[in-house]
Amino acid sequence: MSDPIETAIFEKLSAADPKGVGGKSIEPAxxxxxxxxxxxxxxxxxVKAVALGLMRQGRLTITKKGKAVDPSSVKGVIRLRLPTEAETAAALAALPTATADDDDFA
Structure with a gap:
């Protein structure tokens, strides 16, 4: 089941950035x-909470004045855009990796 907020974010982004290169941004409003x-x-x-979750997955970048920011430490107006390849790689690298000890079903 698809989240309507997530769907709306990506629909607005695809209209603003049809090539999907992470150049154009939208306002959460x-x-x-x-x-x-x-x-x-x-x-x-x-909308901002869903955007934060997408950012943590590496699927979205939250910006202020055109620069990627940590939304937990920023105040004021933010914008949303598709991440660049480097931003996606960095977000995925920051995710915790599963180890054999994490397997509760073994």
């Missing part, structure tokens, strides 16, 4: 307004 035009302010925290 654009996604919130597309999902709930009348009460988009209520939707905004959920």
């Amino acid at each position: 654009e996604v919130a307004k597309a999902l709930q035009p009348e009460q988009w302010q209520r939707m905004l925290p959920r």
